[in-house]
Amino acid sequence: MKIAVPKERRAREARVAVSPETVKKLVGMGASVTIEAGAGASTLDAALEAAGATITADIGAALGAADAVLKVQRPSAEEIARIKPGAMLCCIMAPHADPETLKTAAAAGLTVFGMEFIPRITRAQSMDVLSSQANLAGYRAVIEAAAHYTRSFPMFMTAAGTVQAARCFVLGAGVAGLQAIATARRLGAVVSATDVRKAAGEQVESLGAKFVFIDLPEGEAAGGYARALTLEEQAKQAALVSQHIKTQDIVITTALVPGRPAPKLITRAMVESMKPGSVIVDLAAEAGGNCELTKADEIVKHANVSILGFTDLPSRIAVDASALYARNLLNFLQPLVDKETKSLKPNWDDEIVKGTLLARDGKIVHPALAQLAGDEPTIVPARRSSAS
Numbered sequence: 601m602k603i604a605v606p607k608e609r610r611a612r613e614a615r616v617a618v619s620p621e622t623v624k625k626l627v628g629m630g631a632s633v634t635i636e637a638g639a640g641a642s643t644l645d646a647a648l649e650a651a652g653a654t655i656t657a658d659i660g661a662a663l664g665a666a667d668a669v670l671k672v673q674r675p676s677a678e679e680i681a682r683i684k685p686g687a688m689l690c691c692i693m694a695p696h697a698d699p700e701t702l703k704t705a706a707a708a709g710l711t712v713f714g715m716e717f718i719p720r721i722t723r724a725q726s727m728d729v730l731s732s733q734a735n736l737a738g739y740r741a742v743i744e745a746a747a748h749y750t751r752s753f754p755m756f757m758t759a760a761g762t763v764q765a766a767r768c769f770v771l772g773a774g775v776a777g778l779q780a781i782a783t784a785r786r787l788g789a790v791v792s793a794t795d796v797r798k799a800a801g802e803q804v805e806s807l808g809a810k811f812v813f814i815d816l817p818e819g820e821a822a823g824g825y826a827r828a829l830t831l832e833e834q835a836k837q838a839a840l841v842s843q844h845i846k847t848q849d850i851v852i853t854t855a856l857v858p859g860r861p862a863p864k865l866i867t868r869a870m871v872e873s874m875k876p877g878s879v880i881v882d883l884a885a886e887a888g889g890n891c892e893l894t895k896a897d898e899i900v901k902h903a904n905v906s907i908l909g910f911t912d913l914p915s916r917i918a919v920d921a922s923a924l925y926a927r928n929l930l931n932f933l934q935p936l937v938d939k940e941t942k943s944l945k946p947n948w949d950d951e952i953v954k955g956t957l958l959a960r961d962g963k964i965v966h967p968a969l970a971q972l973a974g975d976e977p978t979i980v981p982a983r984r985s986s987a988s
């Protein structure tokens with residue numbers, strides 16, 4: 601079983617799909633692993649080599665021979681052309697943002713697994729790249745906020761006077777939001793949070809933050825995700841947010857609703873009501889942003905408020921994000937390997953395999969991508985592809 605790992609080539613992508621730990625395990629499973637030199641932010645070449653990988657300056661031959669190609673981001677058309685038909689490709693495909701790449705990979709005969717499609721079932725928790733990357737993104741969002749905030753997060757009582765603690769408001773208390781709350785608390789901020797799912801309240805309070813919310817009959821939809829609010833509910837939520845935000849210094853927004861663009865929770869007028877020097881970090885930037893003024897991958901300054909629309913937060917903590925992503929990938933691959941022949945033999949009827957398989961034998965096969973396959977309308981999820 602031959603595995604190839606090319607260096608990531610997309611802008612702002614510093615992660616890599618393997619770690620020394622996972623290379624060692626893959627080699628132990630009978631794989632030969634070839635990695636392009638310099639893959640990953642801090643060069644891990646020596647550690648990856650010590651773990652049993654072959655490091656090469658030219659990944660072309662390895663791509664052509666590989667049974668499996670492991671990546672973080674979807675490959676370029678040039679990369680796809682170099683991979684042999686029938687090989688397995690595992691990466692974050694983001695087919696809704698870029699349908700052409702999946703179509704090209706399918707036409708090239710690749711067996712494509714989209715890691716962001718891992719079903720959120722208990723058995724697949726250790727493979728869940730959305731959670732592992734959202735967790736780190738939530739942490740990093742607070743670190744970015746602190747770096748752009750020209751005041752202090754904790755309270756200081758000094759002989760020269762008292763410095764007030766920052767007030768931090770987190771909108772959306774899912775995986776990223778809960779980690780943002782925990783991080784802001786650790787830095788000493790006074791933290792509050794909101795969500796449309798009432799169940800999130802207990803988790804918010806268990807982290808020492810205040811839960812502010814509008815009472816919704818059923819804020820939670822299938823699979824534990826939020827549902828879209830009615831216009832009346834949106835107006836109630838806007839009234840709550842506009843009152844609360846005036847007193848806040850740091851705002852971290854993470855709100856997403858599957859199948860829709862990110863809900864707009866912070867208007868221009870709300871930004872203008874905030875204190876000068878306040879910072880908003882919008883983790884929903886890639887799905888259109890929770891703030892009306894967010895621009896993806898830019899820092900917008902408006903009325904003395906900084907609005908950070910970074911879409912590469914996990915990549916800004918690349919070594920740990922890579923380590924977790926690599927472990928997710930290893931946990932996904934392990935059950936696909938036949939222990940006797942030490943070759944890849946997926947059980948095509950397995951729920952996780954079926955849920956993650958996007959293309960096989962020249963066709964796009966995932967039910968949610970029927971439109972790309974030329975059948976039915978596609979459901980467009982608003983997800984952080986970072987995992988992206």
Ligand SMILES: NC(=O)c1ccc[n+]([C@@H]2O[C@H](COP(=O)([O-])OP(=O)(O)OC[C@H]3O[C@@H](n4cnc5c(N)ncnc54)[C@H](O)[C@@H]3O)[C@@H](O)[C@H]2O)c1
Binds near residue numbers: 719724728776855865
């Ligand atoms: N393996 C698993 O079973 C698994 C893994 C991860 C997460 N989950 C659960 O899935 C759920 C969603 O987590 P996620 O982080 O992927 O969510 P997500 O990224 O889809 O959304 C982030 C948060 O935004 C909230 N939100 C949506 N609209 C909002 C609005 N108008 N105002 C305020 N908040 C709004 C959502 O309720 C959610 O908490 C959670 O209950 C989480 O615990 C389960």
